[in-house]
Amino acid sequence: MAHRLLTAGIRHWVQLPVTGRIAVIYLLARLVTTSFFVLAASLSTPSSRFGMQPGLGDYVLGWDAQWYWWVAENGYPSTLPTIDTGAVAENAWAFMPVYAFVAKAAGFSNWGAGALLISLVAGFLACLALHRLLRDRIGGTAAMWAVAFFACGPLAALFQVGYAEVLFVLLLLVALDLVARHRYGLLYLVVPVMGFTRPGILAFALFLGLHGIMRWRRRRDDPLPTRHIVHIVALGALTTVVGFSWQVIAAVVTGEPGAYLQTELAWRRNWIDDPPADFLPFDGFVRGAQFWASQWGLADWLGVAALGVLVVGAALLLLRSPSVRKLGPDVRLWSASYLLYLLAVFFPQSSTLRLLMPLTPLWGALAVPRSRLYRWGLLLACLIGQWLWIYSMYGLAQTFWQVP
Known part of the structure; x- marks a missing residue:
């Protein structure tokens, strides 16, 4: 009887269209995430920033979601707030406008409901886009497993809170697929929206440059028409302009040339006593x-050496790993570009894992091995990681050490 039910279930699953299978995986994943949130809320203590027995709505609006809500309701300050020393304080200029205002439009008078809706819908569409990006490279089955890892992964809480990451990843996956298929025209629409959703568009500008170099080197095997050259150059210029435009807008509105970068540096005071007065590439890392x-009682040089080992290891993984190579050169070039971007602009702290979400295509490399035990084991590890992240960032949520 059990064998018959299992066989029937497998037959029905195989007969479902790809979109239907992804919908089932995504729905089940969201139910699991919701149960984790409920459990985290039941374990919340008075020392948590959310207090005792918070509701799911409190989590949707928690942490940086408050900043997006503020932007939607109040816009951006024309005068930069400062602390007692005169340094720029944390403020709304660190948060891009697209997600904030789209969520407001979707939720009408309830920004939190709109934010939840946008994150959920963008997450499902991102799963579809991820499968489309990967299926021709690693096969439909492995691509479906990559979707499952993505939907259930350690950062799956972001599908259900007021953060812009999932919307950005959706736009990114669409953009990568367009580049890989040499359908450059639609990128003129995608790039500006992506650039004003969250920081990271300058990494895409670097990726486009590397993509153009790769296509030029392979032009004998992969013809490179003049119109493609024009598109790549024009899109590279557009992406660069979009990448720096937010700094220009902030400077014009506030009258402070370094308004945006000073705002970003303000967050580093949560971690170090003497943050730099001016932004310097790679200084943060x-x-x-x-x-x-x-913090671990080690010499400074050991920390820098460990960073060097980490960077070299990541580079070798992207260049040499057979599983990563199967994803194709564009996914590898994007991953390298984004990691270099993070090294240049980011100060590593508790948000580091969240900022790795744009590396979502690399789930495909983890889905390549065909061992059933391996895949189910990795899915279990994803769920365990998701619970630990939710419990730490939302259940405990006690100090700046636990900022998602």
Whole structure:
């Protein structure tokens, strides 16, 4: 009887269209995430920033979601707030406008409901886009497993809270697929929206440059028409302009040339006592490596050395790993571009894992091995990681050490 039911279930599953299978996986994943949120709420203590027995709505509006809500309701300050020393304080200029205002439009008078709706819908569409990006590279079955890992992964809570990451990843996956298929025209619409959703568009500008170089080198095997050259150059220029435009807008509105970068640097004061007065590329990661070395009682140089090993290891993985190579050169070039971007601009802290979400296509590399035991084991690890992240960032939520 059980065998007959199992056989029938497998037959029905196989007969479902791809969109239907992804919908089932996504729905089940969201139910699991919801149960994790409910459990985290039941374990919340008075020392948590959410207090005792918070509701799911409190989590939707928690942490950085408050900033997006503020932007939607109040816009951006024309005068930068400052702290007692005169340094720029944390403020709304660190948060891009697209997600904030789209959520407001979707929720009408209830921004939180709109944010939840946008995150949920964008998450489902991102799963569809991920499968489309990967299926021709690693096969339909492995691509479906990649979708499952993505939907159930350690960062799956972001599908159900007021953060812009999932919308950005949706736009990114669409953009990567368009580039890989050489359908450059639609990118003129996608790039500006992506650039004003969250930081990271400058990494895409670097990726387009590397993509153009790759196509030029392979032009004998993969013809490179003049119109494609024009598109790649024009899109690279557009992406670069979009990438720096938010800094220009912030400077014009506030009258402060370094308004955006000073705002971003304000968050580093949560971690180090003497953040730099001006932004310097790669300085954040070096200082972060030194900071974490000091927390563990190690010499500063050991932290920097560990960072170097991490960077070299990531580079070798992207260049040499057979599983990563199967994803194709565009996914690898994007991953390398984004990691280099993070090294240049980010201070490593508790949000580091969340900021790795744009590397979502790499789930495909983890889905390549065909062992059933491996795949189910990795899915279980994803769920365990998701619970630990939700419990730490939302259940405990006690200090800046636990900022998602």
